[in-house]
Structure formats: C-alpha cells, structure tokens
C-alpha cells in the first residue's frame with residue numbers, strides 16, 4: 249500500500265502540525281481517521297524521517313524531509 253503524491257503532501261502537512269502540537273490526534277492521510285501513529289526517526293542534522301502507521305486502514309509509510317529545504321520535497 250502506498251500513498252499518492254497528493255496524500256504524501258497531505259501527510260507532510262499533518263506531520264508538520266503534529267510537530268507543533270504532538271498531543272493532538274493526527275488523521276490518517278489515507279482513510280482520514282484519527283489515530284495515525286507518527287514516529288520520529290530523524291537523522292539530524294541531515295534529514296528528517298517519520299514513520300507513519302494507521303491502525304484503522306493498515307497504512308505504513310515513511311516520510312523523508314530533507315533539512316534546509318524551504319518546501320519539503322518527495323523522494
């Protein structure tokens with residue numbers, strides 16, 4: 249199962265919001281249900297990695313955000 253480019257962009261926005269407010273529930277970019285699990289696996293200062301997992305629909309995805317980029321880019 250993989251996210252579309254649009255869903256990855258949405259996931260990045262949600263990760264950004266989660267970093268600001270980690271206590272808030274995050275909705276899954278695939279199924280839209282709250283409860284998305286985000287694990288920060290970043291290798292700073294080189295890049296940020298986030299593992300996403302959704303218990304509702306089974307989504308498992310890793311987001312890679314290069315540091316220093318004004319706009320996050322996708323691999």
Ligand SMILES: [Zn+2]
Pocket residue numbers: 276277278279280281302303304305306307
């Ligand atoms: Zn989901």
